Structures are given as C-alpha cells and as structure tokens.
Amino acid sequence: MKTLLLTIPSVIAIGFFMSAAHAGDLTVTISDIREARGSLMVALVNSDAAWKNEAAPVAAKKIPAAQGEVKLEFKDLAPGSYAVQVMHDENENNQIDTNFLGIPTEGYGFSNNPNVMRKAHYDEARFEVGADAATITIRLR
Amino acid sequence: MQRRSFTQGLLLGAIAAAAKPGFLRAEVLAPTGPERFAAGLAREPWLAGWKSFDAEAFGPTQATIEGSWPGGLTGTLYRNGPARFERGALRYQHWFDGDGLMQAWRFRGGEITHSGRMIATEKFVHEQKVGRFDVRAAGTTIPDALPIRNNDSMNTANTSVVRLGNRVFALWEGGSAYEIDPDSLAARGPTTWRNDLVAAPFSAHPLLERDGSAWNFGSLDFFGTTGLIIWRIGADGALVRTAMLEAQDPGYLHSFAMTDKYLVFTFMPYRMAEDKGSFFERLQFTQDRPCRIALVPKDALDAPRWFEAPFAAIYHFADAYEHRGEVVVRAARHADIEEARAPMAAAMLGERGSPSSNTELVSLRLDLARNRARWETHGVGGFEFPTFDARTPGNQPALLFAPASVHPANAPFFNAISSIDTRANRVSVHHYGADVLAEEHLFVPRPGASKPGDGWLVGTVLDFGRGRSGVTVLDAMRVKDGPLATAWVPYTMPLGFHGWFAAG
Numbered sequence: 001m002k003t004l005l006l007t008i009p010s011v012i013a014i015g016f017f018m019s020a021a022h023a024g025d026l027t028v029t030i031s032d033i034r035e036a037r038g039s040l041m042v043a044l045v046n047s048d049a050a051w052k053n054e055a056a057p058v059a060a061k062k063i064p065a066a067q068g069e070v071k072l073e074f075k076d077l078a079p080g081s082y083a084v085q086v087m088h089d090e091n092e093n094n095q096i097d098t099n100f101l102g103i104p105t106e107g108y109g110f111s112n113n114p115n116v117m118r119k120a121h122y123d124e125a126r127f128e129v130g131a132d133a134a135t136i137t138i139r140l141r
Numbered sequence: 142m143q144r145r146s147f148t149q150g151l152l153l154g155a156i157a158a159a160a161k162p163g164f165l166r167a168e169v170l171a172p173t174g175p176e177r178f179a180a181g182l183a184r185e186p187w188l189a190g191w192k193s194f195d196a197e198a199f200g201p202t203q204a205t206i207e208g209s210w211p212g213g214l215t216g217t218l219y220r221n222g223p224a225r226f227e228r229g230a231l232r233y234q235h236w237f238d239g240d241g242l243m244q245a246w247r248f249r250g251g252e253i254t255h256s257g258r259m260i261a262t263e264k265f266v267h268e269q270k271v272g273r274f275d276v277r278a279a280g281t282t283i284p285d286a287l288p289i290r291n292n293d294s295m296n297t298a299n300t301s302v303v304r305l306g307n308r309v310f311a312l313w314e315g316g317s318a319y320e321i322d323p324d325s326l327a328a329r330g331p332t333t334w335r336n337d338l339v340a341a342p343f344s345a346h347p348l349l350e351r352d353g354s355a356w357n358f359g360s361l362d363f364f365g366t367t368g369l370i371i372w373r374i375g376a377d378g379a380l381v382r383t384a385m386l387e388a389q390d391p392g393y394l395h396s397f398a399m400t401d402k403y404l405v406f407t408f409m410p411y412r413m414a415e416d417k418g419s420f421f422e423r424l425q426f427t428q429d430r431p432c433r434i435a436l437v438p439k440d441a442l443d444a445p446r447w448f449e450a451p452f453a454a455i456y457h458f459a460d461a462y463e464h465r466g467e468v469v470v471r472a473a474r475h476a477d478i479e480e481a482r483a484p485m486a487a488a489m490l491g492e493r494g495s496p497s498s499n500t501e502l503v504s505l506r507l508d509l510a511r512n513r514a515r516w517e518t519h520g521v522g523g524f525e526f527p528t529f530d531a532r533t534p535g536n537q538p539a540l541l542f543a544p545a546s547v548h549p550a551n552a553p554f555f556n557a558i559s560s561i562d563t564r565a566n567r568v569s570v571h572h573y574g575a576d577v578l579a580e581e582h583l584f585v586p587r588p589g590a591s592k593p594g595d596g597w598l599v600g601t602v603l604d605f606g607r608g609r610s611g612v613t614v615l616d617a618m619r620v621k622d623g624p625l626a627t628a629w630v631p632y633t634m635p636l637g638f639h640g641w642f643a644a645g
Contacts (some may be wrong), residue, residue, distance in 0.1 A: 097339075099337055099338060099339045099340055099341060100337045100338060100341065100370075101341070101361065101364050101366070103291045103292065103340055103364065104290060104291060105290075105291065105339040105340060107290065108290070109288075113288055114288065115277075115286060115287070115288045116288070117289070117291075118365075139287065139288065141287070141288045141289050141290040141294070
C-alpha cells in the first residue's frame with residue numbers, strides 16, 4: 001500500500017549551512033499555528049534533492065512554537081531559487097507524526113502554500129530570492 | 142397492497158415526477174448563490190428540506206402531540222444530516238457538503254421536545270470564525286480553498302449517528318467519528334480509537350451485533366489507495382481490533398451488510414476524472430465493469446472470498462441472511478447513476494429535478510458452493526433509507542421499512558412510509574400527504590416483545606404545506622394504518638440522512 005508520508009528532514013542533526021556572497025535576507029512568517037507547545041522545524045532548501053531529503057538543506061532552524069504566528073529570518077542568501085518546509089513537532093519527538101496511512105497528524109506547511117493533499121513537490125514550493133530582502137508567509141495546515 | 146400496484150404507485154410515480162418541466166441535469170460546476178435557492182424556495186416550498194440552517198443551536202422546543210403516543214416508547218431519537226449549506230455568496234451544490242446538525246427528539250414523561258446543535262467540527266469552528274466557506278468540500282469546488290492538514294480537516298460529521306455503549310457519535314465516511322455529548326449535543330471532538338488511527342475513516346453505517354458490539358469499515362480510497370479498514374468495537378464502545386482488507390481496484394461503498402457469520406462489502410467500480418474538482422465532481426462510476434464483493438468471515442478477517450456481479454449503484458444495504466447455501470444481501474439500487482453521484486442536485490440549486498426515488502429493491506445472491514454472484518429484483522421500487530428489525534433470524538429475510546414516493550406528490554421526494562415483506566409478497570404503505578417529505582424510519586422493539594417486527598417505526602417528516610416538522614410513530618406491523626401519534630414543532634428543519642434511537 002502506498003503511503004503519503006512526509007519526509008521533512010531532521011533539522012536538528014543537519015544544522016546550519018550559510019551562504020556568503022551577494023547576500024539577500026529572507027523573512028519567513030509562519031501563521032495559523034494551532035498550539036503553543038512543541039517546536040517548529042524549518043528547512044530552507046535550494047534543490048529538489050534537498051527537498052526530498054537526499055541532500056543537505058541550505059539552512060535549518062528549530063524554534064519554539066507560539067500560538068498564531070512567528071517570524072524568523074534566513075540571512076545573507078545567495079540569489080536563486082529556494083523552497084521552505086515547516087513542521088510543527090507538537091510532542092517534541094523530532095518527527096512529524098502520522099497515522100497508519102502515513103497521513104500527517106501534526107501541523108506542516110510549504111512555501112507558496114500549494115493546495116495539495118500530499119507533500120508538495122519542490123517546483124510547487126519554489127520561489128526566487130534576489131539581491132534584496134524577501135518575505136514569505138507559510139500557513140500551517 | 143400487492144406488489145404490482147405498489148410498483149405502479151411508487152416506481153412509476155417517481156418517474157412521472159421526474160418528467161415534469163424544470164428537470165435539470167446535475168452537472169452544474171460553477172458555484173451558485175443563495176439568491177437562486179431563495180427564489181426557488183419561494184416557488185417550491187418543499188425546498189425547505191434543503192434550506193440552510195444558519196444558527197448554532199436551537200431548542201428545546203415543546204412539541205404538540207396529535208394522537209396517542211405509546212407509553213412504552215421513551216428515549217431519544219437522534220437525527221443527523223447536512224444543514225449549513227450557505228455562507229456569504231456561496232451555496233454548496235452537493236447535498237453531502239453541508240455541515241452536520243445533530244437533532245434530538247426526546248420522548249419522556251408524556252412530553253416530547255426537539256433540540257439541535259451544529260456539530261463543532263474543526264471545519265465548522267474555523268468557518269464560523271472566518272465567516273466563509275474556505276475548506277474543501279466533498280462535492281463542491283470551493284474557490285480559494287485553504288490547504289488542509291488531512292481528511293479530518295474537511296470532516297463535516299454530517300451523515301449519521303450511532304450509540305456504542307454509552308457513547309454517541311456523529312459519523313461521516315471519510316474521517317473520524319465525532320463524539321457528541323448525549324444531553325447537550327456538544328461535540329467532544331474527533332475520536333482517536335488508537336494512537337496510530339488518528340483521522341482514520343470510520344464509515345457512517347456501523348452494524349450492531351445482538352450483544353451491542355459493532356462492526357464498521359472505513360474506505361481507504363479517499364487517500365489514493367484502495368481497500369478498507371475493518372473496525373470491531375465492543376459493547377462498551379471501546380476498540381477491540383482492526384483489520385485491513387486489501388482490494389485490487391478502486392471501489393466506492395457507503396455502507397455494508399452482515400449475516401451472523403459474514404461481513405459483506407460491495408465495491409462499486411469507478412475512476413476519477415483527471416481534471417480538478419471535488420471528490421464527487423471527479424467521481425465517475427464505470428458501469429461497464431462489475432462490482433466486486435468481499436465476503437469476510439467474522440472469525441477470519443484475513444480470509445475474504447471475492448465475488449463479481451454486474452455493476453450496481455447502491456448507497457444503502459439493508460439486511461442480509463444465509464439460506465440454502467447462499468448469502469443474500471438486500472439493497473436499494475439506483476437506476477440513475479448521475480442521481481446517485483449527486484442526489485437531489487437540482488434541489489440544492491433551488492430547482493425541481495430528478496427524484497431520489499428512482500430505485501428498486503434488489504437481492505445480491507452469493508452462491509457459496511459455485512462462488513457465483515447475481516442480482517435478483519423484486520419488482521418493488523421508489524424507496525430509500527431501508528431499515529429492519531435486527532432481531533430477525535439470520536436464515537430469513539427481514540421485513541423492510543423505507544420511506545417511499547406515492548401519488549399524489551407535490552415534491553420529488555419521499556412522502557410515504559412502506560413496509561416490504563418479500564416472503565409474503567406484500568407491501569404496505571401509509572401516504573403522509575402530497576405536501577409532506579418523509580425521512581428514514583427506525584424500527585424500535587416494543588419493550589418485552591421478542592417477535593421480529595413487533596415494535597414501532599419512529600420517523601421524521603417535514604410538512605411543507607403547513608410549515609412544520611414532526612416525528613411520527615407507527616405500529617410496525619400495521620404501517621398502512623398510519624401514525625399512532627405525531628409530535629409537531631411549528632417550524633421546518635433541513636432534512637437529515639440517518640438517525641439512532643436510544644431507548645431509556
């Protein structure tokens with residue numbers, strides 16, 4: 001039986017990978033956070049391989065959850081294509097919980113907020129960062 | 142009434158109603174507004190059955206009793222159904238989309254009260270807050286719908302209600318059962334039967350064993366796979382176990398049937414259209430392919446036997462029994478698969494359209510020795526929402542009870558209650574009136590009686606001629622005599638789908 005399991009990378013193990021030249025800053029607003037408990041695990045990637053957890057992300061952050069909305073920044077990004085995925089690890093077990101079918105039972109979200117009932121594809125979540133500051137909002141579902 | 146006249150009265154009457162002007166095919170894709178429905182309601186007062194209920198709760202209202210309510214008939218008739226159909230300029234196009242409204246008719250101390258409360262699902266609570274429909278729906282495309290977490294995010298808990306142990310649940314078919322406070326009707330939230338089963342589908346049609354324990358299923362087709370989860374719930378309302386039934390191909394099923402030994406799941410073949418849209422907009426039944434039927438021994442859930450029979454469009458299976466090497470399952474088969482895909486679609490738009498009653502009674506006969514399946518017809522049609530006395534011995538057909546359509550009728554919906562005895566080849570009908578809509582009638586055993594069929598029918602009606610809703614009680618053995626009593630409230634409520642009677 002095929003499952004719909006999300007493969008959000010374990011950001012704690014991966015840590016930060018910062019870029020230097022021709023930098024731009026990205027502000028990510030995460031909205032619709034249902035509960036204050038647990039952590040938000042946010043991964044910024046710039047390739048399909050990294051989106052699929054087959055390569056390292058550009059950056060990853062773990063921040064405490066807060067009800068409603070939080071903001072975070074990724075600084076000094078090189079211009080190019082990026083995508084962000086967020087998971088709300090409500091029970092702090094370092095993974096997104098799923099049921100027997102692989103359906104997520106904790107909050108998650110993707111850049112561009114694609115309206116799909118599965119993990120978004122990289123192309124659906126991809127956006128451009130130029131030389132200037134960029135801002136996106138990801139709605140947790 | 143004999144079978145021939147019944148058929149003429151019901152089935153032909155339904156067809157005649159369908160042929161009236163204003164017939165509209167159920168293929169309107171663009172959202173349509175409340176204004177069109179309101180204009181339709183002004184022309185066609187029977188559309189009150191599909192009017193949006195826009196409050197959060199009502200009652201209790203004291204009902205006025207006509208006739209003599211049986212002293213032994215005490216308890217609560219819970220009724221569930223879609224009710225919130227409109228927000229802002231958007232009106233759902235599919236009857237199955239409305240948010241669930243739980244109603245309670247309470248029969249106590251010679252008095253009857255009526256109350257109701259919208260089921261506070263995640264979807265309903267969110268949309269109450271934002272003031273618009275922005276969660277995807279089963280049968281309507283919602284403009285700019287929000288991305289959702291999982292299937293329970295769109296759970297409307299709007300189809301049926303069951304009491305398992307002392308727990309009352311509002312049921313949908315694509316997600317969790319919502320537990321409901323039996324007294325206040327307040328939602329206690331989606332039920333997690335076991336940690337790995339969060340949001341697992343729990344169909345709207347569980348079946349009870351004689352000891353109060355239950356079986357149910359959940360279709361996995363909603364998740365891009367095939368097959369079922371089978372649920373076994375104890376008489377105390379707690380999970381006993383689950384099992385998986387794998388199926389090769391996509392197959393839709395809304396309900397199932399069971400005998401003493403077997404569960405019977407009938408899968409209707411379909412494919413999903415490639416274009417975007419809601420589940421029921423994309424659903425295309427494939428009539429050129431057979432139904433596949435899984436006969437699952439209750440004591441060996443991992444050992445199904447598979448049968449094939451010609452395509453049939455069925456929502457509701459009734460009783461099942463074993464006789465002379467056959468398992469026989471009875472059901473209401475729909476002749477019009479477009480109507481089956483979107484029942485009362487024209488009414489949802491505010492139009493008079495094809496009736497829900499273009500059905501006939503069929504028996505699915507599974508020959509266990511030859512491993513063959515076939516459909517048998519009975520020449521009885523024009524009904525839906527069949528019920529029966531579950532105490533009927535497992536080797537014989539039960540007396541069936543079902544709302545039916547008879548002439549004269551001023552609405553393309555059921556306006557009568559019938560009892561169908563296929564062994565005696567006899568049908569009895571009580572016609573409530575041309576201006577009445579009749580809903581499901583449940584069988585309630587008479588206290589102290591053990592003979593199958595000895596009890597009452599308790600059902601709800603909407604009298605659009607006089608702008609009132611009511612609950613009726615009939616002697617199940619004397620349906621044609623009409624109600625022993627009816628309790629009326631001076632307002633109409635949207636029609637529901639299924640109910641549950643909790644004695645006490």
